Amino acid sequence: MLTVQDLLAIDVLKLRAIAGLTGTGRTITWAHAVDLPDPWRWVSPGDLVMTTCGGIPFDADEQVSWLEQLVQSNASALVVAPRDDAPELSDLMLDAADRLLFPILRGSFELEFVKLSHYVIESVLQAQRERFNASERLFQTYAEALRKEPDMAGRLSILASTLDLSLSIEDAVSGAAIVDSATAYKTAPERLERIPIGGRTRAHLVMARKGERTQSDPILVRSLVGLLGVELERLMIQRDLQRDEGSALLRSLLANETEFSLARPILAQRGLAGTLVSVAIKPGINGPWAADELHQAPVFHRASPLLLSDNYLLIALCHDDNEIFDALRGCLGQSTAIGVSGPIATATGFRESVRQARLALMQAQELDAGVLRYGEAETGLIMAPKSLAEARALVGRYLGPLIEHDRTQRAALLATLMAFLENDGNWKATALDLDIHRQTLVYRLKLVEQLTGIKPTTTQGIARYWIAIQAGKNTELFDDTP
Known part of the structure; x- marks a missing residue:
């Protein structure tokens, strides 16, 4: 664009x-010839105003007032080519132009405004062509990228x-990178440009140029931001659809409409394989993300x-x-339990x-703990479960980690x-019954302790495991397990 x-x-x-030499960097967007006494009514921001001075007043103070009103129209500059009967531009007016950083250019009366306009208009049209070409190149590149690359x-x-x-x-909230390009320049932070991306994305486009700005940059950036938006x-x-599908699956599991074992392939497709846990969450206040938009937080983009x-x-x-x-x-607020x-x-x-x-959540709130695992705050041992729910609770608390480990690792x-318990803690007899080396038995029982946090060779451990095993057998929770 012409300056x-x-x-x-x-x-x-x-x-x-x-006059106004310090303002000569202004951009000219059009040219307009006018000799009326109120040109500011007819020009647009960026216009180069050309006049033979027919509308400029003779009085110096009135000239200053005339110039100030023209400057308020955001014209780019004033070109004067005075005719013989035109008023002289006063020093007061020229000083005002310097003060307002508004360029005043002088040419001879023979200057053809048509020729001057030609230069301005050709520059504007050329800039528009460059912008159009840059925008067209951007969309062609984007279309090619869509064909070549499956991910953003x-x-x-x-x-x-x-x-x-x-x-x-x-x-835009945390400053964490959502998507990075492979091209990276070592750019000082102050030279980085952050452009907000519209809509509900809550994201910024971070951009650094290798070279200098060009005339096509503004339209290019707007188009790029629109595409990325x-x-x-x-x-x-x-992600909204994935959350809705996940919610429907959880409702089905809670209602016993779907067996957890049958849901595992679906969970694996969503990246939820291996050891899984249920989590009950009481959202805090003033967190950067609301509960209904949590799945959009960048930290959960890869696997929510x-x-x-x-x-x-x-x-x-989720995973444990x-x-x-x-x-x-971090997303819901530090007061989250x-x-x-x-x-x-x-x-x-799954219901268990x-x-x-839920029980762990209630205990976490009572103890003012941010995160609490089930069983960390011991609530006592049910000596004789009176219902299937109590039996499930016993088995889940003391044997659940072992059952899950056996399922995922094909262990025993x-x-x-x-x-071990049926042999009254006799190492040799247990190893013989299982047809394994005694050291293998030692390793397995140590792993049992690591997974459950309860030592199977202590009186307390033996009691808890034995009651849980009996509860499982009596309710046929693991009737296929010898």
């Missing part, structure tokens, strides 16, 4: 600046490479827990991972794990423990 300084550099026009990071890398930019998308919104819609809103609580199904629990509290169940086992069922998580820890 006032560029116009002065065109020798054929023979223009010279007589790959497409952003193609855009960055083609446009000779370093691009990334960051979360659509892409991010599409990903958000996908299954989430279900239930009477002002959140029920989640302290980092996940810390992330939940979380109760974590024991490992979900087929024998005890939710009961454990529960069978080993049962054999």
Whole structure:
């Protein structure tokens, strides 16, 4: 785009600046010839105002007032080519132009405004062509990226490479990177540009140029931000659908409409394989993310827990991972309380794990603990379970980790423990019954202790394990286990 300084550099026009030299960097967007006494009513921001001075008043104070009103219209500059009967521009007016940083250029009366307008208009049209070409190139590159790359990071890398930019998308709340391109320049933080991306994305486009700005940059950035906004919104819609599907699955599991063992393949497709737990969450206040938009938090983009809103609580199904629990509290607020169940086992069922998580949550709130696992605050031992629910609770608390470990690792820890107790803690007899080396038995029982936190060779441990095993046998919770 043409600037006032560029116009002065065109020798054929023979223009010279007589005031407002510090404002010659202004951009000219159009040219307008006017000799009316009120040109500000007819010009637009960025216009180069050309006059033969017919409308300029003779009085010096009135000239200053006339100039101030013209400046308020955001014109780019004033070109005067005075005719013979035109008033002289007063020193007061020229001083005002210097004060207002508004360029006044002078040419001869013979200056053809049509020729001057031609230069301005051609510059504007050329800038528009460059912007159009840049925008067209951006959309062509984006279309090519859609064909070549299945993920957004790959497409952003193609855009960055083609446009000779370093691009990334960051979360506007935490500043964490959501998507990074492979192209990265060592740029000082003050040279980075952060452009908000519209919509509900709560994200910024972070951009660094390798070279200098060009005339096509503004339209290019707007187009790029628009494209990325659509892409991010599409990903958000996908995550909304995934959350709805996860909530439906949790409701089905809670209602016993779906067996947990049958749901495992679906969970594995969502990245939820291995040892899983149920989590009961009481969201805090003033967290950066509300409970109903938690799945959109960047920390859960790769693998989000299954989430279900239930009477002002959140029920989640996720991996047993302290980092996940810390992330939940970080997103929902540090006053968030979380109760974590024991490992979900087929024998005890999903509903039992939710009961454990709810109980752990209540205890966490009573103890003012941020995160509490089921059984960490001991509530006593049920000596004789009076219902299937109590039996499930016993089995889940003391044997659940062993059952889950056996299922995932194809091990035999529960069978080993049962054999050890049936042989009254006799190591040699147990090893013979299981047809294993004594050292293997030692290893297995140590693993039992690590998984449950209870030592199977103590009186207390033997009592707890024995009661849980009997509860499981009597209610046929693991009738296939010898």
